[in-house]
Amino acid sequence: MTVTVQSGVEDVDDDKVRDALAKAVAHLMELQDDAGWWKGELETNVTMDAEDLLFREFLGIRTEEQTQASARWIRANQREDGTWATFKDGPADLSVTIEAYVALKLAGHDPGAKHMTAAAEFIREGGGIANARVFTRFWLAFFGWYSWDDLPVLPPEIVFLPKWFPLNVYDFACWARQTIVPLTIVSSLRPVRPAPFPLAELRPTRDVPGRKDADDPWSKVFRALDAVLHQYQKHPVRPLRKTAMRKAAQWIIERQEADGGWGGIQPPWVYSLIALRLMGYPLNHPVMAQGIKGLDGFTIVDTDEDGELRRRFEACQSPVWDTGLTLVALRDAGVPAADPRVVKAAEWLMDEEIREIGDWAVRRPDLEPGGWAFEFANDWYPDTDDTAEIVMALRYTDHPDGARKAAVLDRAERWTAGMRSKDGGWGAFDADNVSVLPLKLPFSDFGAVTDPPSADVTAHIVEMLADGGPRYSSYVVDGVKWLMEHQESDGSWFGRWGANYVYGTGAVVPALVTAGVDPRHSAIRRAVRWLETKQNPDGGWGEDLRSYADPEGWSGRGESTASQTAWALLALHAAGEFGEIAQRGITWLTDRQNASGGWDEPQFTGTGFPGDFYIKYHMYRLVFPVMALGRYAETTG
Structure with missing residues (x-):
């Protein structure tokens, strides 16, 4: 036809x-795994690979084989002008280029080589290290390439703030929260490992521009507060500081996942391991050993055109999300609901249901758990977006245990509905995570540190609830x-979670x-x-x-x-x-x-x-x- x-x-x-x-x-x-799931690679930029090498250098576990394999991947992503970007064909990014340059130098690349001098020139013209984002400067401070005095102070005493108090850790999105808590320990101890080489060639050729929010009243307040905290950092109340650091360490340990990680994402994972190491945990301690070993599961090794090993690090993994999307695609393609491969995927997804209480319960303490996370292991942080997609996927499947499937779906629907924010929309991980104050902190130069409702997430949930009948009308x-x-x-x-207005519109209209x-x-x-x-x-x-x-x-x-x-x-x-x-x-x-x-x-x-x-x-x-x-x-x- x-x-x-x-x-x-x-x-x-x-x-x-x-x-x-x-x-x-x-x-x-x-592409389906024998266990029933689907998972595609989750590719990001080379900061993941550079930071992996710096992390291993800091802990003293970096190997030459790892270094050279990672360096090949980093070098393969460098552009002709010597720079790196946050996405393919995107504008050159100063912070990514700094981290990539340092990683290549760690791998023994000659600073006088053409690709290195081009990168260094871009860095100098861009204002040098001092103009990089906070996370880049933290990594460089670990080796004395940047002064801790010039970094925002993150006091561990923040863990004592009650949940109703402004700027308590639960005012931050889960990904920021899990990163900030270990960084409070790091910020307090201010470690410096011997630098393997100098970075004098990255000194800027121009003045560093001021912050874009320099005239924002709240930003001025928090910059003044940061100056006060720098003074407190020199003379903290010792018993209070010691207790706060122990409490922060315990908070971290409680949230370690079965795969050894934290939140299923790179930043809190590596910072948590660094923080615990600074607190005296040996590398062979079960928490440390499990955490370091788990990173191997996020590492992809292949070969380049010359047959040389290349190594790259996934910032996160998406098996639950990919499996849910795949089942919806198979439904739309007309694959029978009783197809054995569909049923196997449904069984795997039902086994992945999270029945534990996580940080989301801080704002929804009376809500029964029943959702899914993005990753293989992230029980502390299921999210509403994944859960909505999985519910729509499971509804389609003809699983032989109908009663079990119905119970799983019922719990997921109730949990997702209960995670609605007061304004009627849904964020991904938390309800009512909408404070504007975290955005004004000197630390918050990396965009999203809160989790307010977004159109794409809200649309997926509206579609899921509407498709289920009048119960949640x-x-x-x-x-x-x-x-x-x-x-x-x-x-x-x-x-919010896909690029960008096409993604949002593609989600909202069907909903x-x-x-x-x-x-x-x-x-x-x-x-x-x-x-x-x-x-x-x-x-x-x-x-x-x-x-x-x-x-x-x-x-x-x-x-x-x-x-x-x-x-x-x-x-x-x-x-x-x-x-x-x-x-x-x-x-x-x-x-x-x-x-x-x-x-x-x-x-x-x-x-x-x-x-x-x-x-x-x-x-x-x-x-x-x-x-x-x-x-x-x-x-x-």
Whole structure:
């Protein structure tokens, strides 16, 4: 069957769509682990690899083999101008370039080599080390390359602040909280290991510019407070400081996960190990040994074109998220719910349900646990976004133990609904994590340190609750209202965890329609018009990650990608749009499918911290096109 488009655009052959879909599904099935899960690589920038080497240097466990293998990966990602970026083809980043340069020097690269002198020149012109972000300066302070006196003070006494007091640790997002607590120990002890070499060549050739928020009243207050804390740092109340550090260490140890890590992400993991080492824990202590060993599971080793080993470090891993998305894609592709591979995935997911109470209970103490985390092991921090996706995935599956499945779904629905914030929206990990004060701290130069409700997360939850029937209708109504109130003036929605307005719009429109909003509603029509204006001449959609810093210049604008084209098509499909615009998008996907059944996507389309840290999910380029093609094929049948 061929769908004819009156505009003169080349007709879309539905047989070609179904063939592409079948090839993609077959490829997905090949990627399933024997245990039932799917997991694609989660690729970030080379700071992960540089910091891994500096971490091992600090603990005295770095090997030459590790160093050279990591250095090859770092060098392979350097651009012709000598710099590194936070995402492919992004602007040169000072902090990433500093850390990469130091790592290569640690690996023995000659500072006089062309690629090193180019990097050093960029660093000098960018203001040198003093102009780097706080985390970079912390790593350099560990070796005396930067003064602790010039870093913000993080007093461990913060652990004594009650949960209602401003700037207590639970005012920060879980990822920031888990990083700050160990850094309070580090900041207090101010360790300096012997520097393996000087970095005099990185001295700036210009003055360091002042902070962008220099005139913000709260920022001025906290800078003044930081000056006071620097004085207190010199003469702390010794018994109080000692007790605070012990309490912080205990807080850290209590939150170590089964895989040896903390929160399933790199920053709190390595800082927690450093903090505990400084507190006197030997490397062979079970907590330390398990933590160091667990890092191996986040390390990928392959070979370059010359057959030399390359080593790179994943900042995080996404098996639960990838498995949930894959099941939804298989549902959309028409794979039977009783397919053994689907049932095996459902069984694995139900085994991964988190029944323990985590930090989320600080704000929701009476809520029964029942959700999922992003990673293999992160029981302290399940998140609402993963849970919403898993619920929709499990509903589709025909698991033989129907009673168990129903109980799991019931707990997850109640937990997710209960994690709603007071304004009617949902954040990812915590409810009502909306304080603006943490953003004003001198420490907070890395973007997202709180976890307020976002359009993409709220949309996924609204879609999940609405799809489950009328039980949570009041939550759905409030969520829809929240989404309507947060639509951008141009008709799009902001994407917190994916790039960016295309991701947000691709999540919100299907959610609104599932919730009962008429596709003819003005909000949906405005979203459709926005997507139409953002379609590239080649028929696809793309959005550069610079849209977070410069939405006016980059919103919905960028080289076409498979995942972002699919997000746009999911929104258009939900809105009932099957004409020329959608047809061109479908054609873009079918024409660009590779021989394996997937799609090539070198671009980063995932977000860790808007403006600062981005992710290339290797599964996105496969699961989202399957969803889009599957829904199109089912509708046009």
